[in-house]
Amino acid sequence: MIEHPPLGSTVLGYPRIGPDRELKRAVERYWAGESSAATLRSTAADLRRATRAELSGLGSVPGNTFSYYDQVLDAALAVGAVPPRFASLADGDPLDLLFAMARGAEGVPALEMTKWFDTNYHFLVPEIGPDTEFSLRQRTAVEDFTEGLADGVVTRPVLVGPVTLLLLSKGTVPDFRPLDRLADLLPVYAQLLAELKAAGAVWVQLDEPAFAADRTSEELDALSRAYAELGGLTDRPALLVAGYFGPVGPALPVLAEAPIEGIALDLVAGAADLDTAATLAGLRDKTVVAGVVEGRNVWRVAPDRALAAAATLLGAAGRVEIGSSCSLLHVPYDAARETALPAALRDRLAFAREKVAEVVLLGRALAGEQVDDELAAARAVADRSVERHEEVRERLAVLGTEFYGRPDGPVRARAQADELRLPSVPTTTIGSFPQTGPIRRDRAAYRAGRIDAAEYQQRMRAEIERVVRLQEDLGLDVLVHGEPERNDMVQYFAEHLDGFATTEHGWVQSYGSRCVRPPILYGDVARPEPITVGWSTYAKSLTDRPMKAMLTGPVTILAWSFVRADQPLGDTAFQVALALRDEVTDLETAGLRIIQVDEPALRELLPLRAADQPAYLDWAVNSFKMATGAVADTTQIHTHLCYSEFGEVVGAIDGLDADVTTVEAARSKMEVLDELGPGVTRALGPGIYDVHSPEVPDVATMVELLRAARSVIGPERLWANPDCGLKTRGDAETTAALRNLVAAAAAVRAD
Numbered sequence: 163m164i165e166h167p168p169l170g171s172t173v174l175g176y177p178r179i180g181p182d183r184e185l186k187r188a189v190e191r192y193w194a195g196e197s198s199a200a201t202l203r204s205t206a207a208d209l210r211r212a213t214r215a216e217l218s219g220l221g222s223v224p225g226n227t228f229s230y231y232d233q234v235l236d237a238a239l240a241v242g243a244v245p246p247r248f249a250s251l252a253d254g255d256p257l258d259l260l261f262a263m264a265r266g267a268e269g270v271p272a273l274e275m276t277k278w279f280d281t282n283y284h285f286l287v288p289e290i291g292p293d294t295e296f297s298l299r300q301r302t303a304v305e306d307f308t309e310g311l312a313d314g315v316v317t318r319p320v321l322v323g324p325v326t327l328l329l330l331s332k333g334t335v336p337d338f339r340p341l342d343r344l345a346d347l348l349p350v351y352a353q354l355l356a357e358l359k360a361a362g363a364v365w366v367q368l369d370e371p372a373f374a375a376d377r378t379s380e381e382l383d384a385l386s387r388a389y390a391e392l393g394g395l396t397d398r399p400a401l402l403v404a405g406y407f408g409p410v411g412p413a414l415p416v417l418a419e420a421p422i423e424g425i426a427l428d429l430v431a432g433a434a435d436l437d438t439a440a441t442l443a444g445l446r447d448k449t450v451v452a453g454v455v456e457g458r459n460v461w462r463v464a465p466d467r468a469l470a471a472a473a474t475l476l477g478a479a480g481r482v483e484i485g486s487s488c489s490l491l492h493v494p495y496d497a498a499r500e501t502a503l504p505a506a507l508r509d510r511l512a513f514a515r516e517k518v519a520e521v522v523l524l525g526r527a528l529a530g531e532q533v534d535d536e537l538a539a540a541r542a543v544a545d546r547s548v549e550r551h552e553e554v555r556e557r558l559a560v561l562g563t564e565f566y567g568r569p570d571g572p573v574r575a576r577a578q579a580d581e582l583r584l585p586s587v588p589t590t591t592i593g594s595f596p597q598t599g600p601i602r603r604d605r606a607a608y609r610a611g612r613i614d615a616a617e618y619q620q621r622m623r624a625e626i627e628r629v630v631r632l633q634e635d636l637g638l639d640v641l642v643h644g645e646p647e648r649n650d651m652v653q654y655f656a657e658h659l660d661g662f663a664t665t666e667h668g669w670v671q672s673y674g675s676r677c678v679r680p681p682i683l684y685g686d687v688a689r690p691e692p693i694t695v696g697w698s699t700y701a702k703s704l705t706d707r708p709m710k711a712m713l714t715g716p717v718t719i720l721a722w723s724f725v726r727a728d729q730p731l732g733d734t735a736f737q738v739a740l741a742l743r744d745e746v747t748d749l750e751t752a753g754l755r756i757i758q759v760d761e762p763a764l765r766e767l768l769p770l771r772a773a774d775q776p777a778y779l780d781w782a783v784n785s786f787k788m789a790t791g792a793v794a795d796t797t798q799i800h801t802h803l804c805y806s807e808f809g810e811v812v813g814a815i816d817g818l819d820a821d822v823t824t825v826e827a828a829r830s831k832m833e834v835l836d837e838l839g840p841g842v843t844r845a846l847g848p849g850i851y852d853v854h855s856p857e858v859p860d861v862a863t864m865v866e867l868l869r870a871a872r873s874v875i876g877p878e879r880l881w882a883n884p885d886c887g888l889k890t891r892g893d894a895e896t897t898a899a900l901r902n903l904v905a906a907a908a909a910v911r912a913d
């Protein structure tokens with residue numbers, strides 16, 4: 163333990179893309195060669211300065227929250243974990259090395275990217291092997307601190323902690339565990355801490371969110387060793403170790419025993435830690451940051467509940483401070499800018515800026531200041547009831563949320579074979595066709611009121627007709643309408659369902675310069691009128707071939723939205739499912755015999771701890787079944803999932819009971835079938851065309867993939883299709899690739 167001043171109220175991190183996505187624009191201009199590194203650096207410095215000003219009311223201002231691309235990549239660069247393939251860039255401008263590792267450079271592949279726990283943020287996976295030479299290679303955190311100091315702000319630098327950094331890394335050789343390098347990594351952290359101390363830092367935050375997931379006792383030992391060593395240093399700032407995205411569980415006693423000065427807990431997703439905290443004597447000389455202001459959702463805090471949770475800690479901890487549950491990276495900047503939203507909804511929203519104010523207010527309340535009026539105002543907003551839709555509630559109560567079994571798969575398969583008369587190894591696509599400039603411009607023109615509904619409909623219909631004719635010419639068996647009317651597979655449905663709002667400025671970083679604007683699901687969900695039926699019916703009218711209708715599933719709609727927090731997520735999922743069920747029924751009535759319900763986010767929402775997973779999978783599967791279960795045996799339900807590693811969700815995919823499941827498989831050369839082949843009972847369409855690459859796969863390659871798939875799952879349940887939607891591809895390459903795909907299926911059929 164070292165002497166230290168009190169921490170004060172704080173947030174664990176802040177958005178960095180800029181309120182108007184300034185960083186996105188600046189880095190993209192730099193990548194395109196349209197601006198200099200100096201210009202980019204100066205935009206970045208402006209953003210950092212604005213953030214510090216924004217946070218100045220906090221007791222402790224987090225620092226180093228800025229990143230040009232990703233904080234995990236920054237940490238890897240700081241400690242020298244640069245794979246040898248980037249060696250030639252090591253002596254150039256550090257920005258170019260950073261972007262090369264993030265995005266690849268001339269034949270040198272980028273680091274892999276994966277999801278940051280159960281959020282929609284993606285980080286770059288560091289590569290660490292037996293030969294990685296750790297050294298303090300980049301001092302971004304020190305420079306950021308010094309820059310703040312020059313502005314008169316003593317920030318609390320935030321770093322990815324050493325154990326989480328290693329746990330998130332990938333070994334460079336088979337069976338190598340990066341965590342085995344902990345002893346070599348810690349001296350680099352020690353040096354960084356010493357340099358921060360020398361620069362004037364008083365507190366440093368080390369993030370260890372990996373402990374919100376299940377961890378082995380060996381991994382808990384590593385945590386203990388890491389903080390015994392870092393805490394044991396004398397030449398260092400006070401250490402705040404942050405866990406978030408759930409309870410840290412068995413890691414809490416470990417941290418309580420460690421010679422560190424502070425622990426930040428997520429008391430929104432991890433309230434279970436409160437019970438443990440009460441029993442830990444080790445907390446008595448520590449500061450505990452009570453993360454009661456939710457960092458990853460957009461609702462105003464309920465002040466009484468938040469203060470009660472913080473107060474529970476008062477007896478256990480040496481000192482309690484108010485904090486956010488996690489970094490505010492996951493919410494947009496400023497709810498006050500959403501002037502197009504109904505005031506009643508806007509008042510209930512707290513984005514990053516409003517959350518900072520909430521933390522400050524609760525901090526003052528906890529310190530015993532007289533803030534009754536402010537608390538009363540906050541309470542009034544938090545107590546406001548959510549918009550209810552009684553009819554939806556009544557229908558769900560009658561329907562129940564249990565199993566909507568369709569008859570046995572084989573019975574359905576026979577009925578569908580008679581109805582659809584498809585050849586063996588049928589060919590299809592995943593839904594979207596290339597969204598070229600003109601389509602995007604037409605959608606924008608319609609949104610801006612430059613063209614009217616009739617003109618818009620006519621243009622979209624022309625595109626649908628073009629895509630239908632193209633598919634007929636190519637000889638595809640199951641056609642799609644191409645989704646030209648959809649900006650995004652979730653936002654499109656959010657815009658057409660009651661209970662959802664969309665924002666104007668609510669951008670959050672997804673990865674690098676890519677930002678998304680998640681819809682806000684704020685009330686009971688209902689479908690005021692059919693959404694896709696008109697488009698699909700029109701598409702069907704153009705052709706004699708089977709037309710596949712296209713919907714987004716309940717889990718995916720929830721996963722890519724901000725969701726209401728006043729009821730269990732599963733209850734909300736069933737409301738979405740009921741709306742989709744009506745849509746499915748209407749599509750069937752309109753004569754659509756094949757309906758695809760995409761669930762690419764099924765795995766994303768999987769809880770971090772195994773104990774929480776069965777309950778999630780239960781409602782996830784049942785909501786899909788609610789959406790799809792009302793159709794006749796002759797109607798074929800498809801689903802699509804975008805990735806190729808399924809692990810613990812294979813059983814759930816089978817549980818969805820879709821007649822056909824399409825997945826990504828081309829890049830991994832059908833490996834996915836080792837799991838899915840035996841795991842999934844019904845038909846499978848492992849992708850044979852990697853839509854993430856502009857390359858046109860030749861017939862022989864696709865034949866080989868289809869034969870490989872057939873040898874695992876047999877010919878009866880094999881489909882031929884691309885990995886995913888074609889939205890981001892160009893017209894020419896798509897046409898060529900699909901032509902080859904049809905030829906490949908024909909060749910395999912003839913075997």
Ligand code: GLN
Pocket residue numbers: 592593594645651712760762802803804886887888889
């Ligand atoms: N049907 C969607 C499309 O083709 C599916 C997209 C996805 O899986 N992410 O674009």
Ligand code: ZN
Pocket residue numbers: 592762802803804805885886887
């Ligand atoms: Zn996909």
